[in-house]
Amino acid sequence: MSVPRVKRLAVIGAGLIGSSLARAVREKHLAETLVVADRDPAVRRRVMELGFADEVPATAAEAARDADMVIACVPVGASRAIAAEVGPELKPGAILSDVGSVKGAVLEAMAPHVPAHAHLVPAHPVAGTEFSGPDAGFASLFENRWCIVTPPEGADPEAVEKLATLWRGMGANVEFMSAQHHDLVLAITSHVPHLIAYNIVGTAAELEETLASEVIKFSAGGFRDFTRIASSDPTMWRDVFLYNRDAVLEMLGRFTEDLTALQRAIRYGDGDTLFAHFTRTRAIRRSIIEQGQETAAPDFGRRAAEKPKHEQS
Numbered sequence: 682m683s684v685p686r687v688k689r690l691a692v693i694g695a696g697l698i699g700s701s702l703a704r705a706v707r708e709k710h711l712a713e714t715l716v717v718a719d720r721d722p723a724v725r726r727r728v729m730e731l732g733f734a735d736e737v738p739a740t741a742a743e744a745a746r747d748a749d750m751v752i753a754c755v756p757v758g759a760s761r762a763i764a765a766e767v768g769p770e771l772k773p774g775a776i777l778s779d780v781g782s783v784k785g786a787v788l789e790a791m792a793p794h795v796p797a798h799a800h801l802v803p804a805h806p807v808a809g810t811e812f813s814g815p816d817a818g819f820a821s822l823f824e825n826r827w828c829i830v831t832p833p834e835g836a837d838p839e840a841v842e843k844l845a846t847l848w849r850g851m852g853a854n855v856e857f858m859s860a861q862h863h864d865l866v867l868a869i870t871s872h873v874p875h876l877i878a879y880n881i882v883g884t885a886a887e888l889e890e891t892l893a894s895e896v897i898k899f900s901a902g903g904f905r906d907f908t909r910i911a912s913s914d915p916t917m918w919r920d921v922f923l924y925n926r927d928a929v930l931e932m933l934g935r936f937t938e939d940l941t942a943l944q945r946a947i948r949y950g951d952g953d954t955l956f957a958h959f960t961r962t963r964a965i966r967r968s969i970i971e972q973g974q975e976t977a978a979p980d981f982g983r984r985a986a987e988k989p990k991h992e993q994s
């Protein structure tokens with residue numbers, strides 16, 4: 682059965698996610714006309730060279746004019762500015778969506794700018810890598826990954842279904858939840874793990890010179906995985922922590938308590954506690970793999986990320 686096409690789809694921001702979305706839409710013929718805007722002239726030039734858009738305007742307003750669906754693929758902190766720019770251009774029935782890693786704050790920032798004749802349907806594809814920019818994207822990024830859609834209360838069911846259909850067309854599995862619930866779940870599955878990676882790599886870098894160089898030399902296993910995550914885009918992750926503050930602090934509080942319990946077990950030589958804890962966490966990993974949902978683990982995106990860059994486009 683063929684997927685209904687969006688007549689005119691506008692993507693704002695042609696980085697990892699925007700360019701992956703555009704590539705997937707192109708490859709699967711999900712839009713009649715695909716417009717890709719970016720404020721950075723170098724990015725626009727690259728989008729034209731890569732050839733995955735029909736039009737490449739400089740402004741979000743231009744891209745949104747006459748669009749049936751507009752998807753903001755910019756750092757969470759830019760959502761308000763994009764909505765303010767795009768809002769007055771939205772035609773009756775148009776859908777405004779996004780891909781931000783935080784949903785509550787995005788909803789709050791965008792909603793006031795969406796006219797009553799248009800629909801706001803935020804979403805978050807739970808798939809990505811540590812790379813950024815238009816060259817990092819690839820069409821299969823969303824295949825068999827979750828896309829969480831967080832419609833505001835009273836959202837138009839037809840608009841919600843249109844957005845879900847687009848994501849399913851790109852190979853994603855769509856799940857619906859409230860923005861608040863999304864932010865709590867993602868705080869523990871994605872945001873706190875990234876913070877831990879940023880922290881441990883920072884701690885290692887601060888060690889005395891000889892020790893630090895040995896960390897680099899012998900970095901294997903665990904630490905190496907952390908360095909991949911800790912190389913993720915600073916702007917994007919700064920915004921995630923600024924805009925999902927409460928949920929991250931809640932999960933960080935629980936994390937710290939549990940870490941203290943493990944620290945205590947080590948201090949007092951309590952092997953039983955350590956063994957019981959590690960046995961429990963091993964079972965969690967196994968059940969994730971059995972369900973074919975490694976994507977729910979903090980290292981989601983890893984297989985794609987480990988591909989060399991030239992294999993990713």
Ligand SMILES: NC(=O)C1=CN([C@@H]2O[C@H](COP(=O)(O)OP(=O)(O)OC[C@H]3O[C@@H](n4cnc5c(N)ncnc54)[C@H](O)[C@@H]3O)[C@@H](O)[C@H]2O)C=CC1
Pocket residue numbers: 693694695696697698699718719720721724741754755756757759762763780781782783805806807808809810811812813814815914917
């Ligand atoms: N990187 C990842 O693994 C994932 C990221 N996300 C979310 O996707 C969004 C985009 O992330 P990436 O694609 O990784 O970022 P990116 O840094 O690769 O690309 C962002 C693009 O947006 C453009 N941009 C920024 N502000 C703009 C504005 N005001 N107007 C027009 N263009 C603007 C930038 O020039 C850049 O080309 C973020 O909200 C992030 O939370 C969601 C899932 C995974």
Ligand SMILES: O=C(O)C(=O)Cc1ccc(O)cc1
Pocket residue numbers: 781782806807808809810811871910979980981982983986
């Ligand atoms: O590269 C990784 O391991 C990721 O965790 C990618 C990622 C980053 C942010 C998201 O909101 C979703 C996925």
